[in-house]
Amino acid sequence: MTEAILKVRNLKKHFYLDSPIPFKKSDQSVKAVDGVSFDVFPGETLGVVGESGCGKSTMARLVNQLIAPTEGTVELNGENLVNMNKEKLRVFRKTIQMVFQDPFASLDPRKTVGELIAEPLVIHKIGNKTSRKERVKELLEVVGLRGSHSGRYPHEFSGGQRQRINIARALALNPDVIICDEPVSALDVSVQAQVINLLKKLQKDFNLTYIFISHDLNVVRYVCDRIAVMYLGKIVEMGTYKEIYEDSKHPYTRALLSSIPKESPNEIKERIILKGSVPSPINPPSGCHFHERCPFAMDVCKVKSPELMDVGNGHQSSCHLLELENNPLSDIPIKKKEEEMECH
């Protein structure tokens, strides 16, 4: 088996809230990321899904060392990035780049597209003016824009084009890993499809590894090889997209899948409608964080937090139902039922 390019172990980020007493550390914290571990293999796409506030973006920023973890390690090609000295980290950082959700906010409106794309090259002192110009032109073409557009400003481009510019910027340093944090969530479906096609093509052409964060389960199924499902700072289930979409062992994942909107007016959905919304990460529920919303919660769920368990085929899930002889989830089909009909 190939060696993982990224190894994340017991990663935690607790944000301490402002204490009412000055100079005293508050004991109230938001456990935004609370002990996640996973591997990412070269050339694959690991999807991260979960409701807003579950810690996806925080996790992304931890992996990229944009923020320091409270605990845990992030190994890139066998070297721990946490607490690495600054000079060395700078070199390692070239390997991991990010693409963010908002194609409007992430580009400085006063800079030309050429300047924006060349910026990472300038920061890392790569090449000279002429060679950078060439590289910008090449990158623009790689992402499907015209090389001659490097003198234009971001506002002259549509949302989809701006996301292409962000992608060109992320590619400038020839990274191995790109973390995409909701890269298509702000785009219309027709444009979203263009950008997804581009990301997939680039992955093939440059052998890129992606961590792909999204709240859209259809996008994730299409783009990702493996999927991690997060709930209140923890990974509650992880496995190949087939395992997750066809044989999920976690009631939360089941609920997420069942809330995907219908694909046709004729589809009959058997929904697991969750009660309420995600509880506060400041005082998360005892035991399994999900128990208050879980339609299958048992007494043990209120007191004991379930561990991630191997359920075969590289699939892990953390749910007390797995300890039962007759897991009620096994009787609930994931596949939708559709009325017999021919439709095109």
Added chain:
Amino acid sequence: MSDTLLTVENLEVQFRSGSSTTKAVNGVSFSLNRKENIGIVGESGSGKSVTATSLLRLIPNPPGKITGGRIVFEDKDLLRLSDKEMRKIRGNEISMIFQDPSTSLNPVYTIGNQIVESIKTHQHLNKKEAKEKAIHMLELVGIPEARKRFSMYPHEFSGGMRQRVMIAIALACNPKLLIADEPTTALDVTVQAQILNLMKDLQHSIDTSIVMITHDLGVIWETCDKMLVMYAGNVVESGTVQEIYDNPLHPYTWGLLDSQITESVSSEEELNAIPGSPPDLSLDITGCPFAARCPFAEEICLKKTPEMIEAAEGHFTACHFQTKEHRLDRKEGKVHDRSNIKS
């Protein structure tokens, strides 16, 4: 009482800034029966919200202006009513909910206060009665411990809860028409499923018609009877949801349907994106607004604007090549390599 609740004929709305005019809505027509739901779908900037806000005459003027058309609600010609008459209709007979519930609630007043105010504006109830009604509405929209939460502030509610409160306010006066502008777009799918369920349930109990605005076809499949597909300020296709799903006619609708990522799309195949992006509405568009992105476009499409015609019974579309006599073959227009679209 006639069955038709709302008729919109040739609605035109423009925005002026300096010397340029944006033709945001360019001749939108539809009608809606009582207890019926109509969906309006289209990409951002296609004129959905402007159409919706025009129905309540809430277009900011300046820069916006309804420059043409008629909006008939029951027997009232809304564009001819006085401002005072219009205020009586707003929030009472027609109410609206928006995408972002946090901007429509006032952060300095309690949730209860805001519902009571809205009830008292339109109904002759005393303070106590209005409060009881407000609590009843909060219970109806599924807010647990409604009596306790009545005196809480918006920031103490989650996004989903705030949207429930907006629905409570919107439905407090039993409106005949509810306009919902992307009511679930800002919410997680789990909460979206809750809210759409709630709207369907409530609709059965209060007999409200809904104009549902969304960019998500899934939401239309979930909630609507009829639909309009909008593109660049124009309706390009309209009909029943079932008919448009079974037998879509406009190449833009095909593009929208094809670019959806559904379960049947294998991750091995490339997605069918629509190349390019919508036109700038402040420039004059001659011909079909979709022509520049249409895989079937021919000379005539760039010159002549297609009219909406009834291409099949009750099913209208605006395409030169989709008529009773002539049909396009959907497969032929499929462009496969769309990953390298130049701007």
